[in-house]
Amino acid sequence: MARGNFKYFQPNKLDLKDNYGDCAVRTICKAEDLSWLDAYDMMYRLSREVQCPMNCKSGFEYILKERGYTYAGISNKKGSRRPRVKEFARQHKEGTYILVVANHYVCSQDGKYYDTWDSGECCLYGYWKKEEEKKA
Secondary structure (H helix, E strand, O other): OOOOOEOOOOOOOOOOOOOOOOOHHHHHHHHOOOHHHHHHHHHHHHHHOOOOOOOOOHHHHHHHHOOEEEEEEEOOOOOOOOHHHHHHHOOOOOOOEEEEEEEEEEHHHHOOEEEOOOOOOOEEEEEEEOOOOOOO
């Protein structure tokens, strides 16, 4: 299912009704081009290093830093509205981003955003950008 720049993405073959609340794992799957199990195993291993669950803010941030992402916060002036997921994706036609919204993560890649539901109207609080590998 696709509407505009939203693409349905569910890599967990056992979550047939999109009930598992595993947005951190799904986001890593898409951003890193991993299967759900490979993403989960990698995230579990890294979260054990800091003894913080992989879906908690500190654990997820550690995983992203280890994978080469850098964070950019988004502030808005009083009286203005925060940018939305769909607007961010539309404006960022190249690159891989992990978007931080209230209690949720969304992967944006090359102008599209990937989720199990259309989260395009969610307000954006910040994002993680995958740093491109430097070519020799």
